[in-house]
Amino acid sequence: MANTASTVPGAAGPEEASSRLQLVWRRFLRQRLALFGLAIVVLLFAVAYLSPYISLWQYTQLDFNAFLEPPGGSHWFGTTQNGFDVFALTMRGMQKSLVIGLLGALMATALAATIGAFAGYFGGVVNTALLTVIDLLMVLPAFLIIAILSPSFRGHTWLIFVVLLAAFQWMVTARIVRGMTLSLREREFVQAARFMGVPGWRIIFRHILPNMASLLIIDATINVSSLILAEVGLSFFGFGVQPPDVSLGTLIGDYAGAALTFPWEFYFPAGLLVVLVLAINLVGDGLRDAFDPNTQGRA
Amino acid sequence: MPQEPLLSVSNLSVSFRSESGLVRAVRGVSYDVRPGELLGIVGESGSGKSVSSLAIMNLLPGHAQVSGSARLNGQELIGRSDEELSAIRGKQIAMVFQDPLSALTPVYTVGEQIAEAVLVHEQVSKAAAKDRAVQLLELVGIPNATQRASAFPHEFSGGMRQRVMIAMAIANAPALIIADEPTTALDVTIQAQILDVLQTARKVTGAAIVLITHDLGVIAGVADRVAVMYAGTIVETGTVDELFYTPRMPYTLGLLGSIPRADAGARQPLTPIEGTPPSMVALPSGCPFRPRCPMRQDVCAEREPELLPIEGDGGPDARSVRLQPDPPGGPEGPQLQAGATNDQRPTTNDHRASCHFRDDIERRGLTSRDIFVAPAPTELARVLGARETRPTMLAVRDLVKAYPLMKGAVLRRKVGEVRAVDGVSFDIREGETLGLVGESGCGKTTTIMEILNLEKPLSGSIQVLGKDTASMTRADRFAIRRDLQVVFQDPMASLDPRLPIGDILAEPLRAHGVPDAQVSRRIRELLQLVGLQPEHVNRYPQAFSGGQRQRVGIARALALEPKVLVLDEPVSALDVSVRAGVINLLERLRAQLGLSYLFVAHDLAVVRHIADRIAVMYLGRIIETGTVDEVFDAPAHPYTQALLSAIPLPDPRKERQRVRIVLKGDLPSPANPPSGCRFRTRCQTFGALTEAQRQTCINEPPALAPRTGSADHLDACHWATVETVL
Incomplete structure (x- = not known):
């Protein structure tokens, strides 16, 4: 066993078998751009949550000496016409939007993957039942339901809102996942696992979903931005995040009209949203390549 | 008899750019095809056998870099424009592809497609072209050709589609047909039919055929000469007998030693070739076969051996003829000699191998078992009883x-x-x-x-x-x-x-x-x-x-x-x-x-x-069962006999002597199997039976029973008779 030079120079010892997650993680760490994206997401989180301690102004504070001031002085991103500090507002908004986007996207994609794969793999009654649920949710007007339900949880945590948003976001992906599962189910490696006595749910999570990782990762990254924007619409009609609380979505919605006259009110929240989505896309690309052994950089 | 080669390929090279580097798919291939000859090109996947023939037809994608020369009747093919070649393709050279389903257009009838092939190259009326199509379909053995000509490709089985492809290929009586793995996608009995049709086509049109395959057995039966390709180059070439009985390149020896034979009685030891074919991006230095070759020496790593004739080949007669020395193998060696052979030498001098030790192998008469190591039989874990x-x-x-x-x-x-x-x-x-x-x-x-x-x-x-x-x-x-x-x-x-x-x-x-x-x-x-x-x-x-x-x-x-x-x-x-x-x-x-x-x-x-x-x-039933030796040596069911006789043997002499039972038609649909004996519609002995006997076949499904030999050897044929076919 002296000939181990070709194996992974990792911490796990020269010929220790690594699990797939370790390998994927190692392959992920080898990608510069993805790490860069990850660093930006972490940085955005850090800045958003640390901003109350570093900013000179709080998002609820008004500066009556500075209305519609361009960036400069103690107002790093300038102020609004009411004298709110744009930096403080943006950071507060980002706290909300990061959680809504990331958590919501993860939940929506996970739900889509699980339900789609179960419907496709098991077929029969399970398939019919799950498809009925998917079709029902697709025809229900999501906006209306959330609007009707939102008064009942007003005052409770706004995280319920994230769950609701995610609950109406997964159906289309679930149908795609189901279709892909139908073809993957017939593949020989899935049959081999079945003939080994591996239970169905484990085959789904070990063989079927990883083989459509690209789709799921792309779906999740798209979900991040679409959920952040979906929240804008709801907030606009008075559901979701309510003033004085803000989210990136409400800020973009409120100040879109000022984009040409007082650009700092619009471009800082909008720019940060773009940066966030781009960073998440980079992470997504990195994860996809790490999952896909066909790409360069073999372990 | 000296004969101008019909197709003369010399120093043909093809490379592709890829992300991992330059893929040198074909590296200096030279060979001649004489009129009416059947040249078999054997090689494994990735050996460049298909790419080299596609290059001759100029059918490679645009990013392929092709160099060298290929002359058809003295006419250069490489480097010509697509339009110029279109006049040659289909008219002088025709191609038969591996996958007959994707080679035919699904929206036109097969008759129209064959007629089109005629119309493109000849000034004839549409009606005449259509008649020609029907004749061609008859020639390749499609029953009811007149009606079948107006059928669409999906209505044909794989074997029938390949016949249509052959009909299309011979439509303009080409001088050369390139058949690229024409039987690989087909079953063994259908393969026998298609090889038969190819031979018929060759007889009728007098065309030379280049048959590309990975199956040495197929080559043994039909080829006149064989070229073995490995890692983008020809490593051994010669007449079919020379190649199969006195191979002089370790790779050919290894290939022949590693294929199991249907006619070998006791378990013959197989000699595997270690390792895998090299990547065409990173070829080993020197001889490309070196990493897998048990005979390798230092010289193998230093330079790649050229394709040179074997000293003292062809027995005493040939030796006396070969008094004149071979031209020295310079860098242009293979082409020079290809010219030289056409002067007055007997064809036996065609046997060439690219191995530094080819003469050594020749002198010592080495076989695959001398060079490659067959594994010793493993001791049984336990002695088994009866x-x-x-x-x-x-x-x-x-x-x-x-x-x-x-x-x-x-x-x-x-x-x-x-x-x-x-x-x-x-x-x-x-x-x-x-x-x-x-x-x-x-x-x-x-x-x-x-x-x-x-x-x-x-x-x-x-x-x-x-x-x-x-x-x-x-x-x-x-x-x-x-x-x-x-x-x-x-x-x-x-x-x-x-x-x-x-x-x-x-x-x-x-x-x-x-x-x-x-x-x-x-x-x-x-x-x-x-x-x-x-x-x-x-x-x-x-x-x-x-x-x-x-x-x-x-x-x-x-x-x-x-x-x-x-x-x-x-x-x-x-x-x-x-x-x-x-x-x-x-x-x-x-x-x-x-x-x-x-x-x-x-x-x-x-x-x-x-x-x-x-x-x-x-068709869903077992029609014969028994020990391997009983069934192979004394097959009782006509289907087993046909199946066994259709297996190509990697043994040219035996192949030439064998009488092949070629079954009629295709497998009937399992949705509507024939009554009684399911095999009777294709049975070769059914025709020779008396009317009463035939009625039994039609009415009674035969049961699996011992009819011919030991109690252990069962068959499902009412009129089973043993016939040795291997």
Whole structure:
């Protein structure tokens, strides 16, 4: 066993078998751009949550000496016409939007993957039942339901809102996942696992979903931005995040009209949203390549 | 008799740019095709055999860089514009492709497509072209040609489509037909038909044929001369007899030694070639075969050997003729000599090999067994008693599997059923290998899927290790899966591409609750057992070659120490040179671990090599069964005889003497099988029977019974007579 030079120079010892997650993680760490994206997401989180301690102004504070001031002085991103500090507002908004986007996207994609794969793999009654649920949710007007339900949880945590948003976001992906599962189910490696006595749910999570990782990762990254924007619409009609609380979505919605006259009110929240989505896309690309052994950089 | 070559290829090279570097797919290939000659080009996948012929036809994608020359009747083909070549393609050179389904346009009738081929090159009326199409279809043996000419490609079977392709190829009486793996996608009896048609086409048109294949057996029967390709270049060429009886390049020797033969009685040892063909991006220095060659020396690494004649070839007569010295092999060696041979030398001087030690091999008369090492037979783990005394591992009785035929989109109703498996019975005793053979569509895959599902069959019974699947509980099934495992045909599809092989091998162990501490030790054991390095646990399946992947598949099947292994065509997707290694591995494992195999295959030569007993299936039924030697040496059922006679043997002399039984037509639809004996519609002896005898065939399905030999040799033919065909 002296000939181990070709194996992974990792911490796990020269010929220790690594699990797939370790390998994927190692392959992920080898990608510069993805790490860069990850660093930006972490940085955005850090800045958003640390901003109350570093900013000179709080998002609820008004500066009556500075209305519609361009960036400069103690107002790093300038102020609004009411004298709110744009930096403080943006950071507060980002706290909300990061959680809504990331958590919501993860939940929506996970739900889509699980339900789609179960419907496709098991077929029969399970398939019919799950498809009925998917079709029902697709025809229900999501906006209306959330609007009707939102008064009942007003005052409770706004995280319920994230769950609701995610609950109406997964159906289309679930149908795609189901279709892909139908073809993957017939593949020989899935049959081999079945003939080994591996239970169905484990085959789904070990063989079927990883083989459509690209789709799921792309779906999740798209979900991040679409959920952040979906929240804008709801907030606009008075559901979701309510003033004085803000989210990136409400800020973009409120100040879109000022984009040409007082650009700092619009471009800082909008720019940060773009940066966030781009960073998440980079992470997504990195994860996809790490999952896909066909790409360069073999372990 | 000196003859101008029809096609003269010299120093042809093709390369492609790829992300990983320049792929040198063809590296300086030179050969001549004489008028009316059949040249076989043999090589494994990636050896450049198809690319070189596509380059001659200028059918390669635009980014391919082609250099060298190919002259057809003195007319240069390389570097011509597409328009100029269009006048030559189809008229002077025609091509027959491997996949007849994608080579025909689905929206036109076959008659129109053949007529088009005529119209493009000839000034004739449409009606005349159509008549010509019908004649051509008749010539290639399509029954009712007039009506079939107006049928669409999807209405034809694979074999029939290939006939249409041949008809199209000979439509303008070309001087040269290039057939690229024309029979690879077809069953063995259909392959025999197509080779027959090709020979007819050659006789009628007088065309020379370049037959590209990976199957040495196919070449042996039909070729006049053979060129063996390896790593983008020709490594040995000569007449078919020279190449098969006195090969002088270790690679050719290895190939010939590694193919099992259907006519070899006792288990002949196979000599596998170690390793895998080199990547065309990073070729080894010197001789490309060096890393796999047991004869390699320092000189092999220094320079690549040229394709040079063999000293003292062709017996004493040839030697006297060969008094004049060979031209020195400069850098232009092969082409110079190609010119020289055409002067006055006898054709025997054509035998060339690119090996530094070709003369050495010649002098010492080395065979594949002298150069390559055949593994010593493995000691049996246990001495097995007589067959009757051994326990039955797997017993199948009257198994039936039917698929309903549905009609209607909204209100689906059953309009019939397809009995894919219709009353199949066999059993496998401990330590035994049963070969289940038949052509595609005969129900062999359905049979093993029924066994592996471990469910209660529609009718009949399946017993695994004495337990009936009908009465099994979920827990019983789970427990029995430990003892019954499977190896699939396609090693790429049967390994999850997203899992490192460590996880792939751990899967069955973890599913059956083997503690983690033992799992990693067992994985290492398994990798060693199948001849892979344990350091490779963290690699993904993509990093392995086909043969290595199949070893991983075998290791996974062995993880739980099963007693019965179902092998579904385990070597048919592998390259010829690595096949022998996997076959030897399977044999070793069976002896070492005391396994029983159910070996499903369509390649009868492999079955003869590995199996103890054989069951031949036709349209969902077993029509003959017995020990391998009985069935191969004394086949009783006409179908078995036809099947055996269709196997090409890698032995030119024997091939020339053999009388091939060519079956009529294709497999009937299993949805509507013939009454009585299912084989009677294609049976070659049916025609010779008396009317009363024929009535029996039509009315009574023959039962499987001992009719000709020992009580163990059963066949399902009313009028069974033994006929030796191998």
